[in-house]
Amino acid sequence: MVDQSIAGPVKVMDASEGDRSGRARAVILLLCLGLAVAVLLSLTLGASDASAVNVLRDRLFGAVPSDTALSARDSLIVYDIRLPRVILGMLVGAALAVCGAVMQGLFRNPLADPGLIGVSAGSSLGAVAIIVLGGTILAPMTALLGTFGLPLAAFSGGLVATLVLCQVATRQGRTSVATMLLAGIALGALAMALTGILIFMADDRQLRDLTFWSLGSLGGATWAKIGSVGPIIILALAAMPFLARGLNALALGEATAGHLGIPVQRLKYTAIVGVSAAVGASVAVSGGIGFVGIVVPHLLRLLIGPDNRYLLPASALLGASLLLLADAVARTIVAPAELPIGIVTAISGAPFFLWILLRKRGVVDL
Amino acid sequence: MFRWRLGANASSAASISTRGRAKWWQSSAPTAPGKTTFLRALSGELAYTGCIALNGRDLSEMKPVEIAVQRAVLPQATTLSFPFTVREVVKLGLVGGRSGVLPGEDARLPERALARVDLDGFAGRFYQELSGGEQQRVQLARVLCQVWAPVLDGKPRYLFLDEPVSSLDIKHQLIIMNIARDFARRGGGVIAILHDLNLTAMYADRIFVMHRGGLAANGSPKDVLSDDLIEKVFDCRLRVGALPAGNMPFVLPQSSA
Numbered sequence: 130m131v132d133q134s135i136a137g138p139v140k141v142m143d144a145s146e147g148d149r150s151g152r153a154r155a156v157i158l159l160l161c162l163g164l165a166v167a168v169l170l171s172l173t174l175g176a177s178d179a180s181a182v183n184v185l186r187d188r189l190f191g192a193v194p195s196d197t198a199l200s201a202r203d204s205l206i207v208y209d210i211r212l213p214r215v216i217l218g219m220l221v222g223a224a225l226a227v228c229g230a231v232m233q234g235l236f237r238n239p240l241a242d243p244g245l246i247g248v249s250a251g252s253s254l255g256a257v258a259i260i261v262l263g264g265t266i267l268a269p270m271t272a273l274l275g276t277f278g279l280p281l282a283a284f285s286g287g288l289v290a291t292l293v294l295c296q297v298a299t300r301q302g303r304t305s306v307a308t309m310l311l312a313g314i315a316l317g318a319l320a321m322a323l324t325g326i327l328i329f330m331a332d333d334r335q336l337r338d339l340t341f342w343s344l345g346s347l348g349g350a351t352w353a354k355i356g357s358v359g360p361i362i363i364l365a366l367a368a369m370p371f372l373a374r375g376l377n378a379l380a381l382g383e384a385t386a387g388h389l390g391i392p393v394q395r396l397k398y399t400a401i402v403g404v405s406a407a408v409g410a411s412v413a414v415s416g417g418i419g420f421v422g423i424v425v426p427h428l429l430r431l432l433i434g435p436d437n438r439y440l441l442p443a444s445a446l447l448g449a450s451l452l453l454l455a456d457a458v459a460r461t462i463v464a465p466a467e468l469p470i471g472i473v474t475a476i477s478g479a480p481f482f483l484w485i486l487l488r489k490r491g492v493v494d495l
Numbered sequence: 496m497f498r499w500r501l502g503a504n505a506s507s508a509a510s511i512s513t514r515g516r517a518k519w520w521q522s523s524a525p526t527a528p529g530k531t532t533f534l535r536a537l538s539g540e541l542a543y544t545g546c547i548a549l550n551g552r553d554l555s556e557m558k559p560v561e562i563a564v565q566r567a568v569l570p571q572a573t574t575l576s577f578p579f580t581v582r583e584v585v586k587l588g589l590v591g592g593r594s595g596v597l598p599g600e601d602a603r604l605p606e607r608a609l610a611r612v613d614l615d616g617f618a619g620r621f622y623q624e625l626s627g628g629e630q631q632r633v634q635l636a637r638v639l640c641q642v643w644a645p646v647l648d649g650k651p652r653y654l655f656l657d658e659p660v661s662s663l664d665i666k667h668q669l670i671i672m673n674i675a676r677d678f679a680r681r682g683g684g685v686i687a688i689l690h691d692l693n694l695t696a697m698y699a700d701r702i703f704v705m706h707r708g709g710l711a712a713n714g715s716p717k718d719v720l721s722d723d724l725i726e727k728v729f730d731c732r733l734r735v736g737a738l739p740a741g742n743m744p745f746v747l748p749q750s751s752a
Contacts, residue, residue, distance in 0.1 A: 388539060390561075436579075
């Protein structure tokens with residue numbers, strides 16, 4: 130995955146020692162450019178040879194070069210197939226990366242990730258429950274909530290998982306890493322078992338809907354889906370920057386953050402609700418896409434430091450870019466068929482995770 | 496004026512009220528639960544029964560950010576989970592409270608605070624790479640940033656220090672204690688937990704001796720530090736003010752010029 134900002138380390142003369150805010154701003158600027166490149170690339174790549182450049186030129190300037198025949202088919206492919214997919218990819222990538230960063234700040238641990246500690250599994254359970262039981266037991270819910278039923282169910286599942294996790298892993302303001310990871314494994318296994326029961330009950334049509342949950346895919350992107358999960362993700366992401374200063378203080382421990390004037394309990398619950406909403410919405414629409422939440426914030430911390438005021442926006446940008454690139458790989462590598470994007474992120478993310486564990490040996494007290 | 500009354504579970508309903516500004520108190524006791532528990536209740540971290548008032552306002556009725564303006568707390572040790580630089584850690588002191596300096600000067604405060612704790616030139620280092628004593632001084636610099644001006648809006652502000660010199664060499668012990676005394680002289684208040692009786696005698700205006708979760712004695716160093724009290728509290732027969740035999744060297748902080 131080639132993102133310019135990672136390939137070339139940024140050299141910025143710091144005005145004062147130990148102050149990485151100038152460098153962080155430069156990196157964020159580069160990440161904006163990187164995202165723009167990734168978006169253009171994603172709009173252009175695909176099984177068909179529809180040219181996004183021509184379509185865009187047509188829409189923006191109304192000037193079609195005489196030698197290119199811009200067909201309605203190209204326009205359709207770019208606007209109704211690729212564009213929703215790109216927007217969804219950006220939303221999901223940004224949500225997963227930012228949620229990873231926030232959870233790591235919350236648990237004071239660089240290994241916390243919604244996918245690893247059972248939050249995504251909880252969300253999947255909620256989503257699968259709606260898909261399988263939506264026509265029978267949960268029919269009143271689907272009738273009442275319409276297209277928001279799926280993301281809301283996923284949100285609820287994620288929220289329950291996160292609250293249980295907080296209760297189990299945090300004692301007197303200290304989070305035990307071992308307890309957190311083990312409790313996450315247990316929660317994930319439980320959620321997956323319950324999901325398994327639901328899948329067992331599902332009929333053939335539902336089974337096809339369910340297949341992609343286990344692997345994750347942006348394949349089903351439509352404007353309607355963006356309409357139902359977009360507002361939730363955007364709202365949750367918009368709230369996160371307000372938590373940045375509090376999360377910074379939380380790095381010193383809950384007690385010390387409190388001494389500094391941070392309302393710690395409120396911060397924790399806002400973060401948990403926000404993370405559950407964004408992860409829930411992402412899972413509802415694209416299934417379980419792993420490792421984005423752990424790889425992106427970790428890379429950025431190496432580059433610009435752990436200050437959440439810069440880490441959160443940078444994570445959103447890099448998460449969006451990387452997921453678009455992963456999706457581009459997933460779409461083209463076995464074209465005209467398509468690889469689930471979760472496989473791409475896991476193949477590149479899992480070794481990275483192991484590398485973090487190797488480097489951190491001794492620091493992470495497991 | 497700063498009054499506190501405390502009846503936490505750990506202490507046997509110690510009830511003390513103190514008046515007066517510009518005081519600097521220390522509590523001293525053999526290692527046992529009580530002192531830190533007391534300080535944690537005092538900083539609003541622990542549930543307690545009774546009443547703790549900060550500048551005339553009940554602690555339980557104040558918001559965290561209001562309390563943060565009135566007092567700063569230095570814990571015994573602070574571990575960090577992410578690779579923050581020293582400057583970034585010290586700057587966290589400015590997160591919630593009001594340093595009390597002119598608006599434009601906040602940006603330079605971390606450097607000034609680091610210079611005060613004798614960590615000039617450490618701003619760019621990573622906190623996790625420092626020794627325990629250096630980390631403790633970085634945390635003190637952070638705490639100083641939070642309440643840089645000892646008096647704000649005409650009211651004194653307070654430093655709560657939990658064993659601030661426990662892992663420091665004698666030079667830095669004296670530097671830290673002088674910072675604390677200076678803070679008190681300029682109108683603020685300092686409550687510190689110390690184990691070193693000599694430092695306590697040298698710097699404290701008032702000593703509270705805690706024993707078995709309760710208050711064993713309180714008053715000026717001269718009144719409190721007696722052979723009887725030390726034997727009762729520390730279970731050691733020691734004599735206050737006795738010089739060692741002829742050729743035995745000894746060094747007291749009081750001899751510092």
